[in-house]
Amino acid sequence: MSDLEPSWDFYRTFLTVMQEGSLSAAARQLGLTQPTIGRHIDALETSIGFQLFIRTPQGLMPTEAAVDLKPHAAKLASNAAALLRAATGHGPSSSVGVRGTVRISASEVIGIEVLPPILAALGEAQPDLIIELSLSDDVEDLLHQKADIAVRMAPPTQDALLVQRIGGIPIGLHAHRCYLEANGVPQSLEGLREHRFIAFDRENEFTRSLRKLMPFLNAVRPVLKADSNLAQLALIRAGCGIGVCQVEIGRRDPDLVHILQKELALNLQTFLVMHENLKTTPRCRITFDALVAGMSAYAGK
Known part of the structure; x- marks a missing residue:
């Protein structure tokens, strides 16, 4: 050497x-x-x-x-x-607010369907703040600073993290109207076995938590699988079959039907997480508080 x-x-x-x-x-x-x-x-x-x-x-x-x-x-x-x-957080002070770069980790669906208006409002209030948005359904390691802040759909297990529980985001089964018109509306969870079901093709922290909430998923036979929440949402919107979707996202599309609402009414617990060493850093603190407020409003708190 x-x-x-x-x-x-x-x-x-x-x-x-x-x-x-x-x-x-x-x-x-x-x-x-x-x-x-x-x-x-x-x-x-x-x-x-x-x-x-x-x-x-x-x-x-x-x-x-x-x-x-x-x-x-x-x-x-x-x-x-x-x-x-x-x-990036150091240098000439801004007369408007904080400056610097904050990296946010979130799932694809949260990052594309939920965070943009929250980040738009944050950008208006903090024009010198730069946001890096890392979208993945895998959990990025905050302890090793792969991200500054993370939106997670399962309770964090690592120490040295500042955790804010957002609450439950309602989730349910959805299908496009054209699919239901062609294949009928299932009247029970057991009836899902007769339908085309959209599911994940690999296990991760999110899918394991989802299976705990929805044990019936182990009984259905998925005919379409995707390793991405966003891809699953696109398949549902295209009329490919029945899948799991956040209720608020489904409500935005008049062609998506929320089925079996009484049989299945679940909430996906959501958390905002940040390394505790960053809690007094202005760029991270302001971003964290904005995400807490925006995500709480989205979750209906």
Whole structure:
């Protein structure tokens, strides 16, 4: 191993190659040339003293050492991004309000269907505030600062987090009118077995919490599966079958019908979460309070 500590740029390049799978894809992602990416990888391998990738006809294959290094590089990337977000909060004071960058993690449906008007109002009140919206149904790690604030549909289990319970967001079964006209309206939960059902194709924290709320989901036979809440919502809107939808989102579309309301009236518990070290940071505190107010209004509190 070389005594010269590798540049952070080399680690960033390594992580991007691991994520993208090739030098050319990493070059496009980072806005660099492919030879530059290759030089970064060569320099990192020389510095640490072992090979990270094996060149094969099918492309780059990471070595066992590369796989072991990847989570550490990802942590460096998170810390670097968090450092830059914190730095944006300093500098000349604004006469209007706070300044800086806040990264918010939320599910695709919440981020696309619920948060935009909340963030629009926040932007009007705080024009110097920059919001990064990270949309995924996976839970981003706040302790490692992959996000500053998260909207979660399950109680957080990590310590050192500031948690604000928003309350229950009503959810229910929905279908497009054209689907129900063609296939009939189910009169009971048991009747769902005769219908096309839209469900998730993989397990995550959200789907596990949903199955606890809706144990009948284990009995239906889904004929359409998607790993995205947003894709499921699009399938429901297209008349592909019956699926789970937030009641408020369904109410916005006159062609979506909320079925079996008496048989199934459930609330999806929702939480706003932030690392406790950020609670006195103005950019995060103001954003957190705006999200609490907006999400509470959406949940009907």
